[in-house]
Amino acid sequence: MDWDKLRIFHAVADAGSLTHAGETLNLSQSAVSRQIRALEESLGTTLFHRHARGLILTEQGELLFDATTAMNKRLDAAVARIRDSVEEVFGDLRVTTTTGFGSLWLAKRLPLLYRRYPDLKIDLMLEEKVLDLPMREADVAIRMKEPSQADLVRLRLMTVRMRLYAVQSYLDAHGTPETMDDLAPHRLICQNTTSTQVSAGARLVHELMTHSIRSTLTVNNYFGVLQATLNGLGIGVLPDYVTEDHPQLVRVLDGVESNEVPVYLAYPEELRASRRIAAFREFILEQITEQRQRQKDGLEM
Numbered sequence: 286m287d288w289d290k291l292r293i294f295h296a297v298a299d300a301g302s303l304t305h306a307g308e309t310l311n312l313s314q315s316a317v318s319r320q321i322r323a324l325e326e327s328l329g330t331t332l333f334h335r336h337a338r339g340l341i342l343t344e345q346g347e348l349l350f351d352a353t354t355a356m357n358k359r360l361d362a363a364v365a366r367i368r369d370s371v372e373e374v375f376g377d378l379r380v381t382t383t384t385g386f387g388s389l390w391l392a393k394r395l396p397l398l399y400r401r402y403p404d405l406k407i408d409l410m411l412e413e414k415v416l417d418l419p420m421r422e423a424d425v426a427i428r429m430k431e432p433s434q435a436d437l438v439r440l441r442l443m444t445v446r447m448r449l450y451a452v453q454s455y456l457d458a459h460g461t462p463e464t465m466d467d468l469a470p471h472r473l474i475c476q477n478t479t480s481t482q483v484s485a486g487a488r489l490v491h492e493l494m495t496h497s498i499r500s501t502l503t504v505n506n507y508f509g510v511l512q513a514t515l516n517g518l519g520i521g522v523l524p525d526y527v528t529e530d531h532p533q534l535v536r537v538l539d540g541v542e543s544n545e546v547p548v549y550l551a552y553p554e555e556l557r558a559s560r561r562i563a564a565f566r567e568f569i570l571e572q573i574t575e576q577r578q579r580q581k582d583g584l585e586m
Contacts, residue, residue: 294332401564438556449541476506480505
């Protein structure tokens with residue numbers, strides 16, 4: 286099989302256009318077209334349906350595209366391992382985590398990581414979807430549950446609980462609840478229970494809603510919940526790790542909280558020796574250790 290033709294086929298299938306693929310490959314449209322025709326002739330099949338709006342893969346084309354996609358991911362992994370054979374920590378590192386954890390905890394700590402390793406190029410992917418690490422959709426993940434995928438190195442980092450918080454100005458204006466029933470006249474700010482989130486958080490919100498709360502503000506991520514809470518709109522349901530960076534938050538109803546949510550760091554077995562992964566892993570562990578020490582010191586004061 287001609288690898289160059291497969292590379293061109295993959296670019297065309299990905300772009301859906303001979304012209305766009307040619308621009309990516311620095312080839313003319315006619316050169317790309319000749320290579321695709323030659324590949325189809327060698328396989329004895331048609332790979333694309335051609336029409337005025339572009340190109341659509343045939344069933345056989347879909348099979349080949351799946352294969353070339355997997356090949357590209359394996360090649361990316363090989364290149365990453367080769368680059369990691371040198372002493373320096375540099376290059377691309379694709380990190381995936383939830384919108385809440387990524388925006389409220391991780392992002393503000395990255396300047397220190399960049400100061401240590403200025404040649405890193407981090408692609409931070411914040412979404413609730415669980416990306417496929419063995420298929421190299423990301424290099425490393427921080428997840429709010431233990432990963433179930435095989436062939437992963439996994440490390441439990443810490444636990445999180447969802448709790449109730451408000452700013453003092455809101456409590457001064459509206460009163461501080463002493464019991465769950467006292468929440469009824471307050472505005473509750475939380476993630477919508479239909480949005481993707483950890484089940485422990487959703488269960489806590491469901492329980493709170495049984496207390497006849499008259500006004501709510503629902504947001505599809507914890508960053509929005511935090512901003513609304515800091516601006517005095519009500520009592521927010523937030524992960525406990527936000528309090529260190531936002532000391533103006535006052536905990537409401539000390540006994541009310543979700544079950545523990547485990548936080549895991551995971552990456553593919555094939556990247557076990559990666560210097561970039563090791564640098565990121567040790568940095569995260571260091572930050573968590575320092576946070577725990579600050580919390581302990583605060584309790585002892």
